[in-house]
Amino acid sequence: MEIEVKGHSGCSIDIVTENSELYIIKGSENKDYINRLYQQTEKQKQAEKQEYRHIRIPHIYAIKKDNHSIKVKMEYIYSKNFIAYFETSGFEKMEYFITSITTFIEEEIARSKLSTIDTTIVQKKFEDIYKKIKENKFTGKDIEIDSLMKQSKVSFNLLPTQIEIPIGSCHGDLTFSNILFNDTNYYLIDFLDSFIESPLIDMVKIRQDTCYLWSTLMYAGTYDKLRMMILAEKIDTNLNEIFSRYKWYRDYYHTFQIMNFLRIMQYAHEQPIINYLKKVISNLVKI
Amino acid sequence: MSFQLIVPIAADKKEYSNTMPYLFNLNSDGIMLCIKSILGLNLDIFDKIYFTILKKHNDPYYLNEMFNIQFKRTNLLGKAELIILDEPTESQPETIVKSLETAHIHGAFMVKDADSYFTGNIEIGNYICTFPLDALKQVNPQNKSYVTIDDMYYITNIIEKKIISRHFCAGGYIFKDADAFIQEYKKINCKKGIYISHIIYSMLLNKINFRPISVKGYQDWGTEEDWLWLRSNKISK
Incomplete structure (x- = not known):
C-alpha cells in the first residue's frame, strides 16, 4: 500500500498505527507555528460539530500543547489529492x-x-x-x-x-x-x-x-x-x-x-x- | 441527415522528413493501410469519405495518384476524396476542424484513426468506439485513451494514457454535430497537446452525452513496429 502524506512548512505529519487503526499525528516545535496549528485545530474541531450534507471533517482525537511543541492526533483518511x-x-x-x-x-x-x-x-x-x-x-x-x-x-x-x-x-x-x-x-x-x-x-x-x-x-x-x-x-x-x-x-x-x-x-x-x-x-x- | 467520414493522416513527424509515413504503405493485400483502416465499416452509411493528408507528404510520393488507384480498387471512386492541407497541423483535432471547414461539413461525422481496424455497427449520434483491453493478444496499454461507462451505458469519463477501465478507445469517434465539435475546439483554445479525448471530456462536462459502440475484430497498427508485427504474425486480413 502506498501512502503519500505531505505537510506544509512549519509542521510535521506522521502516520501512526494504534490497535490496527491508522492515525495522523500533526505536530510542530516551531514557536511561530504552535499557536497557528492550535487555532487551526480548534477551528477544525468547531467545524466538526456542524453537520454538512456532502462535506466531511476529519475527527480530532487529541491535542497536546505546551510552550515548546504541539501534537494533534486526528483521523486518517484514505484519499487522493x-x-x-x-x-x-x-x-x-x-x-x-x-x-x-x-x-x-x-x-x-x-x-x-x-x-x-x-x-x-x-x-x-x-x-x-x-x-x-x-x-x-x-x-x-x-x-x-x-x-x-x-x-x-x-x-x-x-x-x-x-x-x-x-x-x-x-x-x-x-x-x-x-x-x-x-x-x-x-x-x-x-x-x-x-x-x-x-x-x-x-x-x-x-x-x-x-x-x-x-x-x-x-x-x-x-x-x-x-x-x-x-x-x-x-x-x-x-x-x-x-x-x-x-x-x-x-x-x-x-x-x-x-x-x-x-x-x-x-x-x-x-x-x-x-x-x-x-x-x-x-x-x-x-x- | 448527412453523415461524413474523416480519416486524418496529417501527423508531421521528424522521421517523415525523408521517408513516407508508413500509413500510406500497402498491406499484404495491396491496400494502403489508411484505407484498410475503414474497410471494416459499412461505408454505405456515409455520404462522403475524406482522407486528410499534408501537401508535404503528397507532393514527393504522388499520394493523390496512389489514392485514386486505391479508391478504384476499393469501389470508393466518387465517394472518397482527399483533402490536402498546405501546412501541417499541431494536433489531430486541428486536422479534423480544418477538414470540417474545408469540406463544409455541418452535420454528423465520424473520425476514424488510420492506424487501427475494426468492424462494428456505426450510427449517427455521439459515440465512441470501444474495445476491451483484455481481448487483445498484444497490447501497448500506454498509447491508448480509456473510457468509463456507467450502468445506463453512457460514457462518464475519457482520458489519455491512464487505464481507468478495461474499455479503450478503438480509434472511432462519432459526433452528431460538426458545428458543436468546432465550437468546443475553439473554446478550449489550445493547439498543442490537445486530443479528441479533451474535446469529448469538455462536451461531457457540458452535459452532452456519449455512448459506447463496442466494436469487433480490432487490429492496431499505431506504430510502424505494430504493423510489422501484425504482418509477420499474419493477423492482418
Whole structure:
C-alpha cells in the first residue's frame, strides 16, 4: 500500500498505527507555528460539530500543547489529492463535487449573519500587506510589484466606507490542496483563521484554484494540464454563476481576490511564484 | 441527415522528413493501410469519405495518384476524396476542424484513426468506439485513451494514457454535430497537446452525452513496429 502524506512548512505529519487503526499525528516545535496549528485545530474541531450534507471533517482525537511543541492526533483518511482525483473522475463526479462545494458554502452563508463592516478593516489589512511586501527581500525592490500595489490601492480606495457581507463562518483556506478526495466524500483539512470570518473568503479561496489554478503550481508530478484547465474552467464557471446570486459577492469578490493574492505575495520567495502572482494581480487590477 | 467520414493522416513527424509515413504503405493485400483502416465499416452509411493528408507528404510520393488507384480498387471512386492541407497541423483535432471547414461539413461525422481496424455497427449520434483491453493478444496499454461507462451505458469519463477501465478507445469517434465539435475546439483554445479525448471530456462536462459502440475484430497498427508485427504474425486480413 502506498501512502503519500505531505505537510506544509512549519509542521510535521506522521502516520501512526494504534490497535490496527491508522492515525495522523500533526505536530510542530516551531514557536511561530504552535499557536497557528492550535487555532487551526480548534477551528477544525468547531467545524466538526456542524453537520454538512456532502462535506466531511476529519475527527480530532487529541491535542497536546505546551510552550515548546504541539501534537494533534486526528483521523486518517484514505484519499487522493486533487490532481489524482480530477484526472480519473468522470463528469458525474465533477458535478457532485461542484454541488458539494456550493452546498458547503451555502451552509456557511446560512450560519453567517449579513453584517455591516467598516472598510477601514480591509484598508488596514491592505496597508499591513503592503508593508510586508516592501519588507520581503524577494518582492520589496520590484518596481513592477510596487506599481501593482499602487494600482491595487485604487480598488481598495474605491470601496465604500461600510460594506455589507456575511460574517460568521468560513474555512479560511478552501483550496484544492486542503481537500482530501475519497470517492464522493470530500474531507476538509487545514482550517485557517481569516482576518474576516466570511463565506466570501471561501468563495475567493476556491476560485484561487478554479480560476487561477494556484494549487497546480505546488504539484511536482506530471499530469494532463489541458484536462485540468478544462475541468477547472467548468467548475469555475458553475461556481461563479451560483455565487453571483449574492449581491455582496458581485460587489466585493474582485477586491477581495486582489487582497487574497497580495496576501500570498507577502510571503513569496520563489521567482516562478512571484512571476505568477504578478501576472494574476496584473490581470485583476485591469478589470 | 448527412453523415461524413474523416480519416486524418496529417501527423508531421521528424522521421517523415525523408521517408513516407508508413500509413500510406500497402498491406499484404495491396491496400494502403489508411484505407484498410475503414474497410471494416459499412461505408454505405456515409455520404462522403475524406482522407486528410499534408501537401508535404503528397507532393514527393504522388499520394493523390496512389489514392485514386486505391479508391478504384476499393469501389470508393466518387465517394472518397482527399483533402490536402498546405501546412501541417499541431494536433489531430486541428486536422479534423480544418477538414470540417474545408469540406463544409455541418452535420454528423465520424473520425476514424488510420492506424487501427475494426468492424462494428456505426450510427449517427455521439459515440465512441470501444474495445476491451483484455481481448487483445498484444497490447501497448500506454498509447491508448480509456473510457468509463456507467450502468445506463453512457460514457462518464475519457482520458489519455491512464487505464481507468478495461474499455479503450478503438480509434472511432462519432459526433452528431460538426458545428458543436468546432465550437468546443475553439473554446478550449489550445493547439498543442490537445486530443479528441479533451474535446469529448469538455462536451461531457457540458452535459452532452456519449455512448459506447463496442466494436469487433480490432487490429492496431499505431506504430510502424505494430504493423510489422501484425504482418509477420499474419493477423492482418
